[in-house]
Amino acid sequence: MYSRRLELSVGAFVLLGALCLAFLALEVSGLASTGDNGTYRLSARFDNVAGLTTRAKVSAAGVTVGRVVGIRYDKATAAAIVDMEISQDFAEFSEDTSASILTAGLLGEKYIGLSTGGDPNNLADGDMIYDTQSAIVLEELIGKFLLNMSSEK
Amino acid sequence: MIIILLSNLQNPVEIEDVGFRRDRRVIYDGLNATVPRGKITAIVGPSGTGKTTLLRLIGGQLKPESGDVRVDGVSVQSLKRAELFQLRKRMGMLFQSGALFAELSVFENVAFPLRVHTDLDDELIRLIVLMKLEAVGLRGAVNLVPSELSGGMQRRVALARAIALDPEMIMYDEPFAGQDPIGLGVLLSLVKQLNQALGLTSLVVSHDLQETLSIADHVIMIANNRVAFEGSPAVMQSSNDPLVQQFLHGSPDGPVRFHFPAPALEDALS
Amino acid sequence: MIDWIAGVGRSTLSQVSDLGRASLMLMQAIFGRSNVGVYGRLTVDQIYAVGVLSLSIIIVSGLFIGMVLGLQGYTILTDYGSEQALGQMVALSLTRELGPVVTALLFAGRAGSALTAEIGLMKATEQLASLEMIGVDPLRRVVAPRFWAGVISLPILSLIFVSVGCLGGALVGVSWLGVDSGSFWANMQASVDFFDDVFNGMIKSVVFAIVVTWIAVYQGYDLVPTSEGIARATTKTVVYASLAVLGLDFFLTAVMFGEI
Numbered sequence: 294m295y296s297r298r299l300e301l302s303v304g305a306f307v308l309l310g311a312l313c314l315a316f317l318a319l320e321v322s323g324l325a326s327t328g329d330n331g332t333y334r335l336s337a338r339f340d341n342v343a344g345l346t347t348r349a350k351v352s353a354a355g356v357t358v359g360r361v362v363g364i365r366y367d368k369a370t371a372a373a374i375v376d377m378e379i380s381q382d383f384a385e386f387s388e389d390t391s392a393s394i395l396t397a398g399l400l401g402e403k404y405i406g407l408s409t410g411g412d413p414n415n416l417a418d419g420d421m422i423y424d425t426q427s428a429i430v431l432e433e434l435i436g437k438f439l440l441n442m443s444s445e446k
Numbered sequence: 447m448i449i450i451l452l453s454n455l456q457n458p459v460e461i462e463d464v465g466f467r468r469d470r471r472v473i474y475d476g477l478n479a480t481v482p483r484g485k486i487t488a489i490v491g492p493s494g495t496g497k498t499t500l501l502r503l504i505g506g507q508l509k510p511e512s513g514d515v516r517v518d519g520v521s522v523q524s525l526k527r528a529e530l531f532q533l534r535k536r537m538g539m540l541f542q543s544g545a546l547f548a549e550l551s552v553f554e555n556v557a558f559p560l561r562v563h564t565d566l567d568d569e570l571i572r573l574i575v576l577m578k579l580e581a582v583g584l585r586g587a588v589n590l591v592p593s594e595l596s597g598g599m600q601r602r603v604a605l606a607r608a609i610a611l612d613p614e615m616i617m618y619d620e621p622f623a624g625q626d627p628i629g630l631g632v633l634l635s636l637v638k639q640l641n642q643a644l645g646l647t648s649l650v651v652s653h654d655l656q657e658t659l660s661i662a663d664h665v666i667m668i669a670n671n672r673v674a675f676e677g678s679p680a681v682m683q684s685s686n687d688p689l690v691q692q693f694l695h696g697s698p699d700g701p702v703r704f705h706f707p708a709p710a711l712e713d714a715l716s
Numbered sequence: 717m718i719d720w721i722a723g724v725g726r727s728t729l730s731q732v733s734d735l736g737r738a739s740l741m742l743m744q745a746i747f748g749r750s751n752v753g754v755y756g757r758l759t760v761d762q763i764y765a766v767g768v769l770s771l772s773i774i775i776v777s778g779l780f781i782g783m784v785l786g787l788q789g790y791t792i793l794t795d796y797g798s799e800q801a802l803g804q805m806v807a808l809s810l811t812r813e814l815g816p817v818v819t820a821l822l823f824a825g826r827a828g829s830a831l832t833a834e835i836g837l838m839k840a841t842e843q844l845a846s847l848e849m850i851g852v853d854p855l856r857r858v859v860a861p862r863f864w865a866g867v868i869s870l871p872i873l874s875l876i877f878v879s880v881g882c883l884g885g886a887l888v889g890v891s892w893l894g895v896d897s898g899s900f901w902a903n904m905q906a907s908v909d910f911f912d913d914v915f916n917g918m919i920k921s922v923v924f925a926i927v928v929t930w931i932a933v934y935q936g937y938d939l940v941p942t943s944e945g946i947a948r949a950t951t952k953t954v955v956y957a958s959l960a961v962l963g964l965d966f967f968l969t970a971v972m973f974g975e976i
Contacts, residue, residue, distance in 0.1 A: 299764050306768045310872030313879040317914045321807050321882055323905025350906060357906065402907075505849055531851040538849075545846035548838075559850045604846075 332359065332378040333418040337392040337405070341427035342373040344403040345394055351377045353407040358383040361405060374421075377405065387412040393426035403428060458483050458615055458647050459504055464513035466499065473499055475671040477513070481664070486641050486648040488662035488679075490655055492693065492702055495668045497651040498542075501617045504649070505539060506530045517615075535563055538608030538616040542623060544600035546592040552579070552603050553588045559610045578606040582636060598629030605636065615647040616640070622654045630654070634661060655694065667693065669702070738934040744853075745860040745933075758861035759868075766827035766862070767869030771876070773826055774819060778877040781818060782884025785809060789885075790893050802895050803904030806885030811913040812973065815878035817965050820924035823870050824957035828932035831862055832953040835936025836946040844937075859933050866929025867922070874921040878914075916972045923964060928957040 342364055351359040359379035367374050379386075389410035394403055407422075416422070459481035466474040473496040481487045489497045502508040503515050506522045515522045517533060525533060546555050556575045560566060566574070579585040582602040592600055601621060608616055618637065622630050638661045641648045652658040659665065659679040667675040667682070667690060675682055675690050682690060692700030708714065789805045835858060838844050844854040882904075889895045908914070932953045939949035 300760065302768050303760050303763045306763065306771065306869075307872065310875050313872075313875040314914075316879045317811070317875065317882075318910050320901065321811070321879075321904055322908040322910040322914050348909070348912070507845060507848060527853075531853070534849055534851040539846070541842040541846055543841050545842035547843055547846075548841070562850070562852050607850075 331381045333381060333384065334362075335377050335379055335386075335416055335418075335420055335422060337375050337377065337422040337425050338367070338370065339373045339375060339392075339394065339425050339427045341430065342375060342394060343428045343430050344396075345375065345405070345428060346403070349402060349404050351379065351405045351407060353383065353386070353409065356383075358407070375405065384415065385409070386416045388414045388416055388420075389424060390416060390422055391424040391426065392422045394428040396429070457481060458518055459649075460514075460516040460519075461500075461503075462514045462516070464503065464510045464515060466496070466503065466508070466510050468499075472671055474510075477668070477671070477673055479666045479673050479676055481647060481649060481666075483647050484641075484645050485663035486637065486650060486661055487664040487666060488658045489649060489651045489666050489668065490653075490658065490693070491668035491674070493653070495671075497668060498619050500668070501539065501619055501649065501651060504617065505534065505537060535559075535611055536614050538611070538613040540601065540604050540608050540616065540618045540621055542620040544592070544597070544604040546600055546604055546607070548592055550591075551588075552584070552590050552592065552595070555592065555603060556607045556610055559607065563611060574610065575606075578610055579603070581609070581640070582606045583632075596629075598625050598632065601633065602636065605640075609640065609644070609646075612644070613646070615649070617649045617651075619651050620653065621650065622652055622657060630657060637661060669693070734938075737938065738930065741855060741859065741934055741937060742863070742930055745855040745863055755856065755861055758857070759864045762861045762865030763869055766823075766831065766865050767872060770823060770826045770869070770873055773822055774873045774877050775880050777818065777822055778815075778880035779884040781814060782806060782810065782881030782886075783888045785814075785881070786885040786888030786893070790889060790895070799889075799893075799895050800899040801903055802885070802889045803900035803902075804907040806889070807882055807904045807908045808913060810878045810881040810885075811908060811917045813965070813969070815874050815881065816917050816920040816924060817961060819874040819877045819921065820870060820928055820961040821958055823866075823873060823925075824928045824932070824954055824961065827866065827869070828928050828953050828957050829950045831866070831929070831932040832936040832939070832950050833946055835859070835862070835933060836939045836941070836949055839937070839939065840941035840943070840946060855937075859937060862933055863929050866932070867925045870925030870928065871918055871921040874918070878917065912973075919972075920965065920968050923968060924961050927960045927964060931957045931960065 345361065345364060347361050347363060349361045350357045351361060359377050361375055362378045363376035365374050365376075366372075375392075386407060387410045389412040391408055391410065393406050393408075395406045396403055410424075457480040461477055461479045464474050464477040465472075466477075477500075479500075489500060491497055499508065503510055504517060504522065506525060509523045517537075520533070522530070522533070546552075547558065550558065553572075553575055556578055557571050560571050560574060564571075576585055576588065579588055582605050584599060584602055584606065587595060587599065587603070592603065595603065621633050621637065625633060634657055637648060637650065640646055650658055650662065659682070662679055665675065665677060665679055665682050666673055669689055675685060675687060683694065685691065689701040691697075692702060785806045786802065789802050790799055793799045793801055793805065835844075838854075838858060844858065847854045847857055886897075886900060890897045890900050935949040935953045935956070939945045
């Protein structure tokens with residue numbers, strides 16, 4: 294028969310589900326850390342973006358400030374242009390900010406690191422960053438290393 | 447017009463030239479029968495001749511392939527689902543196993559049809575349920591659950607549930623099967639009492655021939671896909687039909703063969 | 717040979733007609749007019765039966781699977797010196813794959829088979845026929861509440877499974893094996909995206925819930941009403957539901973995570 298205990302336990306069950314959803318949202322996927330105050334868009338021109346994907350994170354001083362939303366090839370300059378959405382909370386990047394493609398750990402994923410400069414003017418929505426350092430391609434690195442070895446002999 | 451109305455009043459169920467098959471096996475082929483109002487009609491016949499199927503056709507749970515099944519002059523097979531459910535409120539059916547809802551108490555089982563079909567308040571429902579249970583002699587079991595009752599008592603509770611909405615007709619599917627002599631006697635007298643007290647039209651499908659015939663006013667015997675006999679029990683006893691006689695006396699051989707159809711024994715052995 | 721081809725044809729036809737009947741049943745059960753008050757109450761009853769009563773197996777399995785992931789992941793990741801990625805590995809495998817799939821498989825075994833057996837028993841004891849004769853549609857009274865209960869319960873169970881699994885992984889990784897707690901959770905948060913991973917996992921779970929419950933109630937409703945029929949239908953429910961979950965998982969994964 295229909296009892297109060299049954300009703301309560303079903304209520305508790307649904308509540309437990311909601312708690313787990315909150316746990317997954319906050320603790321596991323860290324949804325809260327990317328605040329929701331809107332974003333603005335910056336672009337950066339790289340010679341080489343090997344390994345970078347959309348949705349890769351953009352960090353400044355180790356703090357995630359945004360995400361990569363698009364990577365395209367610019368025919369005119371034969372370079373890659375990366376579009377990033379940066380949270381409004383982190384709106385103070387100077388105009389001489391530099392961007393570099395970094396790797397989390399030896400085999401980790403690629404991400405973009407921004408380091409702000411000293412210019413008093415700040416970057417605004419739609420601005421382009423030219424001061425960039427491209428992705429490190431392991432093959433090129435090894436090639437250079439071998440070249441140095443042979444030239445030293 | 448008046449004559450038609452009168453004839454409908456006389457026979458709440460009319461079955462006309464009904465054909466029915468189940469998985470290619472012919473069950474009925476041109477079946478004709480009528481059920482008189484206010485009487486107990488027994489439906490008898492050898493096993494597997496589709497006696498229960500007849501009840502399901504009348505209740506609209508199955509549809510005939512051909513022919514017409516009319517309840518109160520309305521063709522059951524042509525009714526829409528909602529109309530069918532309306533019609534069924536006027537029929538009660540007692541299933542072989544009782545078919546009580548296992549998770550509900552005896553009280554709730556009997557109250558179930560009242561709760562889904564009426565807006566009566568709890569006090570009135572309680573009154574009706576107790577009256578119906580009193581009629582089957584189980585008012586004392588009102589708070590038990592079905593699994594605490596014997597098979598015979600479960601059938602009586604199911605009977606109380608079947609008459610909860612005061613139907614005009616009630617169908618019994620093997621009500622006596624597997625009962626000890628006392629339980630059988632109780633059910634037998636209940637069927638008769640309810641028929642008389644409530645003026646119900648009763649249809650009883652049963653294997654227990656002598657017991658059923660002792661309370662029946664009208665007998666329909668089904669064999670070989672057709673009605674083999676229809677009439678009063680007394681006429682049946684004196685019938686010359688060899689099939690009826692074999693069935694009445696339980697002879698091992700007759701029109702219904704002891705041997706399953708097979709090639710001649712000599713051929714099979716050689 | 718001819719017989720064999722005819723056999724294939726016949727079984728195909730019967731499969732198609734089965735699917736048709738199952739769809740019709742679902743339509744009638746869901747879209748029939750019904751009294752919301754009464755049926756809502758029946759659905760709550762069924763959520764208790766299929767959801768709350770499945771909690772223990774889901775929590776225990778989630779905990780152990782999370783712990784195994786932690787242990788296995790650690791031994792593999794230490795080879796590359798990146799054991800701080802353990803949190804990410806545990807959380808991603810749970811939210812995207814193991815959570816929805818394993819929960820659905822356990823649900824098919826625990827609740828699906830019980831649903832089939834229960835409805836089958838009601839059919840075998842003529843309770844369904846009896847409902848019909850009382851003038852109550854068993855599809856709405858019996859099948860619909862069970863269907864909705866399954867569809868509601870499974871995603872909730874899946875959420876619980878994933879959460880407990882992540883905690884289990886953390887238990888092994890952080891408390892036993894000494895991965896730094898900060899980097900464990902931070903790596904997890906950095907790589908798990910709520911919409912891509914958690915939300916997509918939930919979509920999978922809802923799809924599995926519909927399919928598993930549908931198979932379970934159909935097998936129960938359509939079975940041959942004998943004890944052998946019930947046994948066979950219960951087995952069919954578990955086998956068909958598990959295959960459907962694994963097959964659908966492939967397609968859903970291909971659609972959700974395939975490209976990009």
